[in-house]
Amino acid sequence: MKYVLFDVAGTLLYKPSLYVKMEEVLRQYGFLVDPQTLKKNHKLLSEAIFFPDRTNADFYRHFNRELLYSLGILPTDEMLDAIFASCSYLPWEKFGDTTFLEQIEVPVGIISNFNSTLKEKLKSFFDVEFSDVFVSEELGVAKPSLDFYGKALQQIGIPASEIIYVGDSIKLDLEPALQLGMKTLLIDRDGHFPLQQNRIDSLTDLNKWL
Structure with a gap:
């Protein structure tokens, strides 16, 4: 990948x-x-x-x-x-297993239904340099729209089949990404979706896919 x-x-x-x-x-x-x-x-x-x-x-x-x-x-x-x-206005925190991001040797990007404050939030939590940060408010389209993912793929410039997409929602993340040909993984730390085959319990499990 x-x-x-x-x-x-x-x-x-x-x-x-x-x-x-x-x-x-x-x-x-x-x-x-x-x-x-x-x-x-x-x-x-x-x-x-x-x-x-x-x-x-x-x-x-x-x-x-x-x-x-x-x-x-x-x-x-x-x-x-x-x-x-x-x-209201409760603070965000990063999951403990996100330290694994520092071990990923291929480019890493973000795609999120979020507002324009996301890029600064990411900088406050992670030392990782994200190659791309796609935010729905800025692109004018949101998940699960295929247009949102399509715009991201166009800018990334890598075939969908060579991209792993990791999200926590079957509807917003897995389904549209799969339709466009990406490899998808559901991060399901609490085991809410045991029937989903493409699931991982921790981001450290990504190691076997890279």
């Missing part, structure tokens, strides 16, 4: 305090939710609901309402406001 392309949110970066904050709010309203169930439902819902480049209060009210329904909780406006207030 001649190039590795990565998603960002859920693949390289995450917000470790998100579920803790949600649990705290739900507990205040008398709901004791199993942490793993909360995490899994949140992940599965993220496969079904499209995240815009720049999220806002209305989006998260909608998303969290659906999340509460999935947990068997009847949402109220007060509860939704409390979740939003508690979970």
